[in-house]
Amino acid sequence: MKRLISTFALAAGLAVWAAAAVAGPVSNDDILKDATSTGDVLSYGLGPQGQRFSPLAKLTPETVAKLVPAWSFSFGGEKQRGQEAQPLVHDGVMYVTGSYSRLFAVDARTGQKKWQYDHRLPEGIMPCCDVVNRGAAIHGNKVYFTTLDARLVALDKDTGKVVWNKKLADYQAGYSNTAAPLVVEGKVITGNSGGEFGIVGMVEARDAETGELVWQRPMVEGHMGTLNGKESTMTGKLNASWPGDLWKTGGGATWLGGTYDPETRTLFFGTGNPAPWNSHLRPGDNLYTSSTVALNPDTGEIKWHYQTTPHDGWDFDGVNEFVSFDLKKDGQTIKAGAKADRNGFFYVIDRTNGKLLNAAPFVSKITWAKEIDLKTGRPVYIDDNRPADPSGAEKGKPVFAAPAFLGAKNWMPMAYSPQTELFYVPANEWGMDIWNEPITYKKGAAYLGAGFTIKPLYNDYIGALRAMDPKTGKIVWEYKNPAPLWGGVLTTAGNLVFTGTPEGFLKAFDAKTGKEVWKFQTGSGVVGCPITWEMDGEQYVAVASGWGGAVPLWGGDVAKLVKDINQGGSLWVFKLPKA
Template sequence: MRKMLYATGLGAMAVFAAGAANANDELHKMSQNPKDWVMPAGDYANQRYSKLNQINASNVGKLQVAWTFSTGVLRGHEGGPLIVGNIMYVHTPFPNKVYALDLSQDNKIVWKYEPKQDPNVIPVMCCDTVNRGVAYGDGKIFLHQADTTLVALDAKTGKVEWTVKNGDPSKGSTGTSAPLVVKDKVLLGISGGEFGVQAHVTAYDIKTGKQVWRGFSEGPDDQLLVDDKTTELGKPIGKDSSLKTWQGDQWKIGGGATWGWISYDPELNLVDHGSGNPSTWNPKQRPGDNKWSMTIWARNPDTGVAKWVYQMTPHDEWDYDGVNEMILSDQTIDGKARKLLTHFDRNGLGYTLDRATGELLVAEKYDPKVNWTSGVDMKKDSPTYGRPKVLDAASTDKAGEDVNVKGICPAALGSKDEQPAAYSPDTQLFYVPTNHVCMDYEPFKVSYTAGQPYVGATLSMYPPPGETNMGNFIAWDGKTGKIVWSNKEQFSVWSGALATAGGVVFYGTLEGYLKAVDAKTGKELYKFKTPSGIIGNVTTYEHGGKQYVAILSGVGGWAGIGLAAGLTDPTAGLGAVGGYAALSNYTALGGTLTVFSLPQQ
């Protein structure tokens, strides 16, 4: 997959010439050119790995700031830039500006796009006004705006080619996720689980923006895009598999939002994505498994039909969204070569599945403090095969409404949220930014009103008992389900990781440090404090024969919502404001791209 198939000296003009008919082949080849970074995760496999090795474990300590760029926006900066030839594309939170910078002309702004959006969309956004990045394909840049508009921009000029609405903000739908270009389509999820949206993944024609298919997370089979061949853990899911697990028409406001990352396996022709929490957060109001929220989906990108599904947290009682990235790798496990999918779920379990069949191979805790479950039933002949065993002491459903269940680990933001992990084929280890946080959770009865919050729970968050650190950065063996090494961090690690062929792994901290550690041992090799807390994803590229590392800093997101939105009530921000109150002692709002390189020899 990583064999060099494409010339590394691509110019922007040659790249822009690719047509929709071969957009997938062209993009796949481009992603194998390590000088560029043409997809939100670097490649279709979501590995966030670069073959560049000019910066390595022996010299990374000499890194210096090469240049910086202010985005002009002061909210949470998630995601990272794209680099296509000589052009870098930088995005921002609301109002979702996009800048095209010419790396060959002293990073000159070639064009800027700034959409005009109704600011009333801001209060509908659950956890800050974040955006996780733009996508490239067919000579276009694709942006998912907060108001759910998918816009296609000419990559050379910034001119709007077409737009389409992906949802209705007046009913709670918003746009925060990065699109993914697959073949002649643009794939896109939707946010709104906290507002009772019936969520979906949608494919749009790359040329026109016309909707090709839409697959919902819950509802009738024709809306789910499942058929009699769709399986879970090797067995057909059967007719009305979702409807049977919801009371009445609750599925219509069932959540299952799809605001996370999408991966693609060209050989299997499957896209993989996750669905989020069921609505409401009060489990008493929605009896049943609430399928197919909290689920890994493997869909045919041409039709949207699901080949297999796997629900990780049936009848979620804690807001453990299943939207985190699916990382694809080819490894030998138990003596057998496998096409693997690895997923670090909010629920604190790291999963390894066979991505061709959906067979469950590993399900283990990647934070030792996880206490809502004793583990997953891995006996294939068991009637509860693949289900987690819920411990009564952590069950918010058994406790009932208006009962504050204390000491649940992890907190609702999970042992990891959307911040993507990285995988190195060199070490065959995953590098995972984690939250080390527990919570008290009190459900209460809530009624549904379109466009209004549909949460039904009050939360407070804090470090595990007897500990002070709220985060760890870990190396994980996906074949055995074991932590190889772990580095403590004062706050949650809310940045996406990057692994490189130089034996270095990069990540950012909420205080604002970019850090580099040894891929094998975790030893810290370098750190630099950027202007604001980091919730962005580390990117690397090569230009003019020199390797660069880039990171967006700008504190915010769920963990930093108190700073981003000026909130002080400890229970605000769905419990995060109190848990991360000390963050204001270390950083302040910002919006800066910082780019690093080695000094001239």
């Protein structure tokens, strides 16, 4: 009996020692292993490649009915708006950002707040698409996030005290930041927002300890990059694809942040729309806007680029996340990446060199292009569907274009399951009346040169969660939702797919069939990104709830359809209790 008690004591002691061993600072290696670790969530995308796949398998289509709320945490009664964040979890603490540039640390077991940081925002910030923030990053003893007045803030992860606070850009010129940073090999990598104000898209790397700038890479041709405080190389070639001085206010914002592939040591950032929207003012491809750009993490040099919408005239952007995966096809395994673009096509690209492997529609109606030429990689345009040149008039001839500029898929990240070998894409079916207008650049003013009204394509649904086969480009299954889908997706080894709806539900689907197997009403529209992790032997799921984002602000006729959805601001955590 004494020996048995001693054995239990030893086991308990080892468990305490093991728990203590994993506590403390977050290392580069911890972040690289985030996709396979189950006791934490250390990066936006549940791993630097952004697959949003968890190897946890206790929750299944059969057991998910037992998933119950563990606790809920309020972000505050006044500062609601869109809650688009993905939480992080480390050492029993959850870190989640909220609207209006706030960051909360919450006990992951109880929901009790440990600390809160409210960034002091100045008057005159110019966020394009709501006062959202999509998440934080963690490294060492610091947690990092960006703000609506274009700053990068590092906080002590245990106390919430400011360690450093760096200016990224001039908010009075239209710059802002909403994306979750990415930590790669001791550097904090950020993108910027503000493409509607004629800013210049940028990717920056800063030392995670000091916040000092390591390198900077502009995303518009003609601008000079920097490395270690000195000019490095020009992005592209001056006036190669931009006329006159338009490159100086060319847009190309990197507002969704990036992903990182450790196998090829490559950063991938999507770039936004060229400015202004009126494409007749800027003949040419307008590099490197509406593209995926591959970058060297040490220097910021461009390895390759792939432009999804050259000479973009519909505000399709190319900012959507590029997710690395291994494409198994015809007996070969290809280091690939996939992107569900706002323009309506699902792209599969060789991530080592940027070569297009396949492109297929993931929505039912695309009017701006007939197809993507797989030999050239370029779209085959339908010229009559480009908004017309106003030719000195107040307004050019309108066209009806699909998808709408809010995209076949907007910011909300998709997920990939190595088990099913499918991507799960939150899509939307809508179109728009769009026309061009004359415009000149003015610092801090909207720089569109276009007008628009978004309209639903169908009476019974707008949103559609679709399972895409990257080998064929075919849709395997779909779930249709009345309101637009505007939240991220999570998939698990338990054969589940989670996503939220504006109607307030967090839902779970069978990853193979698309059958809905569970749902929970959170009280407000879910436009955040769900996560899952294991704690104390139980599997947990969390998601932020709070309706907002671009749809109620820019949605035209669609905004009228969803005007009665209540705002909110809360974090919901669920768990599968032990048997």
